[in-house]
Amino acid sequence: VLGAGATGVIAYNDLMAIGTIEGLADSGVEVPREVSVVGVDDTIAGRVNRPKLTSIAMPTQEAGRSAVDLLLHAIDLPAGRSAAKTTLETSLVIRESTAPPPGAK
Secondary structure (H helix, E strand, O other): OHHHHHOOOOOOHHHHHHHHHHHHHHHHOOOOOEEEEEEEEOOHHHHOOOOOOEEEEEEHHHHHHHHHHHHHHHHHHOOOOOOOOOOOOOEEOOOOEEEEEEOOO
């Protein structure tokens, strides 16, 4: 991460983010002083981890229901018609695993 000049990582989910933090620590990289890490799904594991994980909270159950509804709607559409879209509320929950990049004022 550091060799590539990255100052932050967004992981696929909180579990992967926690693993990334552990891997960075094993390599001597301090989170968030050197690299910020963000997870996705705001799980309990991220809230009890050290450092506490910054995460993107999203309504996963609602997302699953919406995906099925959209798929069923798309199946019923005549060829060439565009499918419906939906937007779900998400939020960034800032905790201890993120900080301004090194050298930022």
